[in-house]
Amino acid sequence: MRVWVSGARGRLGAEVCRQLAAAGHDVVEADVAGDADGSVDLLDRHAVARSLESADAIIHCAGIPSPEGVAPAELVHANTMSTFNALEEGWTAGVRTAVLASSGSIHGTAWSPEPLTHPYVPVDEDSPLQYVDPYALTKDFMERMGQMYARRGMTVTALRFHWILTPDEVSRLIDGISEEEGVRTLWGYVDLEDAARACLLALEPRDGYDAYQTLLITADDTLVTRPTGQLLAEHCPDTELRAPLSGHAGGFDCSRARRVIGWSPRSRRRDT
Numbered sequence: 001m002r003v004w005v006s007g008a009r010g011r012l013g014a015e016v017c018r019q020l021a022a023a024g025h026d027v028v029e030a031d032v033a034g035d036a037d038g039s040v041d042l043l044d045r046h047a048v049a050r051s052l053e054s055a056d057a058i059i060h061c062a063g064i065p066s067p068e069g070v071a072p073a074e075l076v077h078a079n080t081m082s083t084f085n086a087l088e089e090g091w092t093a094g095v096r097t098a099v100l101a102s103s104g105s106i107h108g109t110a111w112s113p114e115p116l117t118h119p120y121v122p123v124d125e126d127s128p129l130q131y132v133d134p135y136a137l138t139k140d141f142m143e144r145m146g147q148m149y150a151r152r153g154m155t156v157t158a159l160r161f162h163w164i165l166t167p168d169e170v171s172r173l174i175d176g177i178s179e180e181e182g183v184r185t186l187w188g189y190v191d192l193e194d195a196a197r198a199c200l201l202a203l204e205p206r207d208g209y210d211a212y213q214t215l216l217i218t219a220d221d222t223l224v225t226r227p228t229g230q231l232l233a234e235h236c237p238d239t240e241l242r243a244p245l246s247g248h249a250g251g252f253d254c255s256r257a258r259r260v261i262g263w264s265p266r267s268r269r270r271d272t
Contacts, residue, residue, distance in 0.1 A: 001203065002026040004055040004095070006042055006086055007062030009033040012101060012164055015196040016059055023200060028055055031062065042082040049089040057097040059199050060086045067111055067135040079138035087149045087156075095154075099202045100146050102158040104218065104252070106139040108132060109184050117183065120240040121232065122253035125160070125214050143214060150212035157202040157261070162218040162252065163189040167267065173223050183235045186251035187222035191267035194219070201261040209260060218252040219265050 003020050007013035008029035020027045030040040030051045040051045042062050052058075063079040064070055087098060107123065108131030109116045118127060129140060139160075146156040163185055165173065170189065179187070198217045205213070222228055228245040245251065257263040 002028060002054055002056045003059060003203070004028040004030055004052055004057070004086075004090070005059045005061060006030045006040075006082065007060075007101075010061060010065070011192065012161070012195055012199075013059075013061035015192050016061060016199050019193075019196050019200055020059075028052075042085055043078065045085045045089055048085040049093065052089050052093045052095065055090070055093065055095055057099070057203050058086055058090045058095055059099045059101075059203075061101045061199075062086075063101070063138070067133065072134040075134050076138055076141075079135075080141045083142045083145055087145055087154070091149055091152065091154060097203060098146065098149065098154055098156045099199050100142055100156065100158045101199075102142055102160045102214070103136075103139045104160045104162045104185070104188075104216065106131065106136050106143070106160060108136050111135050112184075115183075117236045117239055118186065118251070120242050121186065121236075121245065121251045122243055123186070123216070123251060124253040125216055125256055147212050150210075154211070155205065155209070156212050157205065158212075158214045159195075159198050159202060160214060160216045161190055161195050161198075162216075164192055164195050165189045166192050170223070170267075177223060179224060179226070179231060179235060182222075182224060182231075187224045187228070187231060188218050188250050188252060189223055190218045191265065194263075194265045194267055197266075198257065198261065198263045201263050205261055206259075213256075213260055215257040215260060215263075216252050216254050217257060217263065218250055218254055219267065220250045220254070221248045222250055224248075
């Protein structure tokens with residue numbers, strides 16, 4: 001399969017390219033930071049169209065990964081138009097499979113200017129979107145665009161990644177974030193290799209797969225020492241506990257990803 005990967009020089013995109021090549025796929029790297037002859041301005045639809053020639057599938061990893069230090073207008077323009085160009089030019093070129101790097105930040109807690117907690121845990125794909133920040137808005141735009149192209153005949157999977165970390169970063173961060181700081185993300189993360197593997201699995205969904213899917217992709221444990229139940233009771237007293245979370249179990253339900261693409265996290269920093 002010839003797979004077009006945007007943001008190929010970024011953290012997630014580079015690992016996706018590595019895993020695709022290892023699996024025997026032909027990879028087309030699309031990144032503004034590429035070599036002089038191979039760079040692709042993802043905000044230029046003509047450049048995107050040229051780079052997509054003969055591609056069989058899209059994995060869209062590009063975009064501004066954090067709103068910190070970025071003007072809202074720049075953030076929304078870059079993240080939204082890069083996604084639109086990838087999907088529109090891919091559709092025009094005959095591509096009918098797309099994987100989108102969405103984010104768990106879409107729920108609104110991560111970048112809210114005021115403290116905001118999830119209404120229930122474990123968080124799942126049906127948890128309400130209560131965001132009030134532009135970054136989450138761009139991910140909602142992304143997912144809605146994916147739904148539109150699915151209605152036109154594409155198979156589109158939006159993967160809601162949590163905080164993507166390398167194993168070394170996980171080791172450094174264990175108990176390195178305060179419990180109060182971690183409330184916004186429910187003290188969670190996802191391993192980089194696990195995140196990239198989800199992208200590859202989403203290229204070939206299982207039988208009965210809907211044309212459009214949104215899937216949570218997170219680790220099944222946390223970055224802090226205290227048990228998850230204790231953390232929730234102290235820091236999120238108004239959050240409904242819909243299923244028991246024993247030990248250091250993560251606060252996200254990834255069962256849909258297991259059913260739909262056969263993904264589950266392999267990396268774990270401790271037994272849950």
